[in-house]
Amino acid sequence: MTTAQDLDVTPTPLALLLLGRAADPASERGVDCPGDLPAPSDPGLVERARAARERLGEKAFVLGHHYQRDEVIQFADVTGDSFKLAQQAAARPEAEYIVFCGVHFMAESADILTSDAQAVVLPDLAAGCSMADMATAEQVAECWDVLTEAGVADVTVPVSYMNSSADIKAFTGRHGGTICTSSNARRALDWAFAQRAGGSGKVLFLPDQHLGRNTAIRDLGLAPGDCVVYNPHRPNGGLTAEQLRAAKMILWRGHCSVHGRFSLDSVDEVRARIPGVNVLVHPECKHEVVAAADQVGSTEHIIRALDAAPAGSKWAVGTELNLVRRLAKQHPDKEIVFLDRTVCFCSTMNRIDLPHLVWALESLADGKVVNRIEVDKETEHFAKLALERMLALP
């Protein structure tokens, strides 16, 4: 490949920026989170959202995931992680409309857990999740065929992270597996391994390889060599039958585009910059980042840890930026910074903005159901089975 050195030219800062080899502090809000996001362009939007919310009253229940923008989260009746929100929706049978400010797989889970009479609405249908999209139903069915060919499907129990599509949850239910969250992944793996007597069992962990690996190594004491990664884009997942037979954890090659970008360099850099800082990260981060952190835990764990932290303590947090900024604002007596200088917001979570929320609320207030998320009956049945196994975990 011809490089700039070969051509004896000095790249301009703009050229480097376009090549991704330089940073532009003016455009990267993740750098140090200065100031507030600009107000929505239409100053009447907040008032319109309030008016529509009032017109809807008890008929609607608005859920807000922790990673949502401030302009949206202010209208949430309850905030939480994906599972807590789905449970909250199920606990409100009187609400005709569940407005889910989060991403597509979360709205699907809410639809699975609520009654047919309730409509789950996602204000912007483009709010997907790149991790959930990394495992399609066809790819996972093909993977199961590969495991069957290798003679290991009978001893394999699927465990799927909550952050997966309804189709993947249904696959999991159909094959005797369970769903897990980042809070109960250890219990889910213990349960899955106990399903096959004599220690011969394996787990197919979908779709987040990092949560699967971190839980297997940190919590269950498995060796890195006990884990293999199934790559859906390669023939037979890029694995031989012998590798599949020898493995205990078969990790799907998926990751979160936000948490997967934190690196060991981010940890080293923040420790050098802020002496005495506690590094607190989400288990969707890479294993080397998790291994170098002081604390690891789910979104709810991160919130509780910072609530309980003493005044004056210093924290570098490796999770989505909207949440870190909000926590920093809520705890002015503690120094709370974002772990990395370049990682930004979750772009799909951020698709739910005030204009979309206003449109959804006003439409519902006028009696028009928009952007309804509905899971078909068969998928719902098997996905619910997997979710119920999670709820029954010891």
Ligand code: SF4
């Ligand atoms: S933060 Fe990661 S896992 Fe969560 S919605 Fe965004 S891409 Fe998906």
